[in-house]
Amino acid sequence: MRVPRSTLTMIIVLLFLSAPLAQAAPPESGESTTIEANEVWTETATMDGHLTVTNGATLTIQSDIIMQPGSSITVDEGASLVLDNGSLMSEELNSGLLVNNMNANLELNFGDIAETGVVQLLFDHEITTGDTGWFNVTMGDTTVDARGSDSVQFDAPLNATNLTVTFDAYYFTPTYLLQAQAIYGGGNVETLQAPDIIANNAPLYWFQSGFDLAVNGQFDAVNSELRGANLSCSMACSFTDIQMTGSAPIHVADATSISVIDSFITGSRTDEDIILHDQATITYTNTVGTGGTTDAWIRLLSERVLQTNIPNGSLDIYDMGWSASDWNDLTDENGNIVLVPGLATNEHKRIVEWMDGDGVEHQEEASITLSITSNWGTFSTTVDAPTTSVGTINVDLPLVSVTEISPETTVATVNRSIGLMVTVENSGSADTTANFRCYVDGEDADTAPSTITASLAAGETKEIPVTWYVYADGSQTLTCKPFLPAALNEMANEVANLDGAASDPVVWTYAEETEDAPIIIWIIAIVGFMALALFIASQRRQQEKEYSSHPIESQRENEEKTHPEETESAESEDVDPTLA
Known part of the structure; x- marks a missing residue:
């Protein structure tokens, strides 16, 4: 009887699907092997070589594998390694x-x-x-x-x-x-x-590992044992009921995770069992580590870089890292600094979080003060030290500007002054005592005061009276702007609007002589009036003096002046009759 082709195809597919996972064995002669399909190892064996699990495959080990020195297992991204009631053991360890x-x-x-x-x-x-x-x-x-x-x-x-x-x-x-x-x-x-x-x-240290286990995909180990592994987790590792001997430290890459539950970790090649790099995460439950002076886990930053808004700023660092170190430093011309580079000698300054050998969690309590001092004031902030490899610290700063210049007139006389109001503001977030100067065609203008000083709170606006002198005729425009201290030169645009503001043009002319004449006339008149007054006063004093010396004569003279007719009659009566 013929079987339809479609039915035969279906039977073949079902046979493949029902077939057990491939049974395989590790490399034994130093060769490199790649696993691209699911495999299960159930037989005790010795591995000597290099194995890569890739292409989304899963390798499940349910047996004891003796790892020869220098061998390696690599799990690519998307692939998985499962150690289930098995072991990966390196015997020749020191x-x-x-x-x-x-x-x-x-x-x-x-x-x-x-x-x-x-x-x-x-x-x-x-x-x-x-x-x-x-x-x-x-x-x-x-x-x-x-x-x-x-x-x-x-x-x-x-x-x-x-x-x-x-x-x-x-x-x-x-x-x-x-x-x-x-x-x-x-x-x-x-x-x-x-x-x-x-x-x-007396903590146990391992001087070298026996084999490499690099996990770039997924690694799940349950009820198993690892001995002498150089283990790195760059994606996700999970350990439950595991005995790990001489397989520490376990490196956990940035932004990846590790879970360690109901397990034992014995012996490390460093001072910690697990190293969390940068922002790696950990679940650590009911687990016993090497203990003593060996930390259960640490969080180690790759470096400590600060980005700030203060070029050439002063840094005071307190209690940084596992060692609680203190020191001082300076930011560069861009406001940045590699505060702690990624060197082995300064690892203690890059540990920001850890669980000690007694199972007690700790965090650094570091602080950083960033400041800059200038004639405009000292601007600073104190913050908790960033616990990321790259951190940001910004100091509140003023932002001063001249917004308006209002002269009292637009026509003025050379060699004289006019008044004007200069409006300044601080639109920044820090108080300051700022300086301003005024210019004509880029040259210092003759103003009083020559340097304008204003104390400005954050968000404050003020009007400052200024006197302006000019010694040549013509149309001139006064420009005023912030006068920046040298300490703030590298951050000029952050603290000041250096464009300033300009006044309306003021026309300066020389005064004409006719304009001076009325003043001269008034001066002459006043002087003449004063001279006349002095002359009259002098004559009056002279008369008073003569009166006091000859009072009868003076009285008679006065009478004669007052009654001239009577005087003449008396005189006629006194004439000699013979003459008549």
Whole structure:
């Protein structure tokens, strides 16, 4: 019986859909392999090579994979890696316990292997403290000076006895305990590697990773183990019920996320288990980290750049970063500054948030004061330091301008002055005491005052009276504008309208002589009047003087003047008769 072609096609499609996911194995001979379709690894294997999961594929690992040194797994964007009840393990790792920390102590128990023996502690380098330092190691009642050696040893019981080791050091070179060995019975050796030793205040550090795990897509790990991974998350990583040993720090890229729930992180190659770069986010719940001096996680800015509106501004920085550092600095000619560059030596100034080894969250409490001082005043602001790689700080500034010049007349006389009103305003957001000057054809004008000073609150307008002198005839226009102090030159347009304002033209002419004549006439008249008054007053005083010296004669003269007829009659009566 023939089967219709459409039915046959449908059967083939269903067979493909019902087929299990491809079973595959990791590369084993150093080759590079790409996974472009979903795969599941269920068999224990050793991986030696480089694997890339791409093209939206998902690799699910449900087995134990031993990672050879130098191997790598890369998950491209859009692809996924799932570690479900499996492990990625690198065995050949080198780690140590940092033991020259204050109060560092170790607990050793090799089991019941012998009554007594020798316990030897091996460090990562020879201890060289110099004459002023020391490095003492104590087990029980015995203290050994470790100077000049890379190991110390003690006689000790090895019958399941708990042995406590303490350290007292004045030595600043980081010193790591690599292993503890019990030597007994004619040469038998039992070794405890650093990760297997119970330590207090002696954090475990891994000196190198065993393989690279670069996640640019999605990584989900559940009920699994990672050992010796150099792990970076550039998209999203999720860990639930995971044991991570020697796989820290985990780098989480800017603007990506990580979730760590019900997990254990043991041993880091730095002072933190997880590094959140810039604005990466984290969920960290019911998880135990390396502890001690190793932070559970930190937020590390790639750099700290400030953009401001104050060129050559003064910066006072307080309590910045994990180390709470203080210092002073200056912005450049554009108002910007790389406050903390992305260098390893200043990482402590770029840590803005962290959870310490005891699980306590902290944030920096940094502040920055930005200011500039000039003849117009000091303009400043104090703000919390930005916790982003690029931050902005702006200072409130004045914005002064001359808006109007109103002369009292448009016709004036040379060599004389006229009054005018100069209107100034501050449309900015800061108070100031600003200066202004006036010009004619770009040259300083003769004004009183020569420099106008006005105290202006933010948003205030004032009229300033000014006197203007001119010594040549012609039409002239007065222009007034803000007179900027040198300290504000780089930000001139931010604080002043330097175009200023111009008056209406004023025509200046020389005074004519006819115009002066009435004044001269009045002066002559006044002087003549004053001279006449003085002459009359002088004559009156002279008369009064003569009167006081000859009063009878004066009286007679007055009578004669008053009655001339009587005088003449009397005179006629006195004539000699013979003459008549």
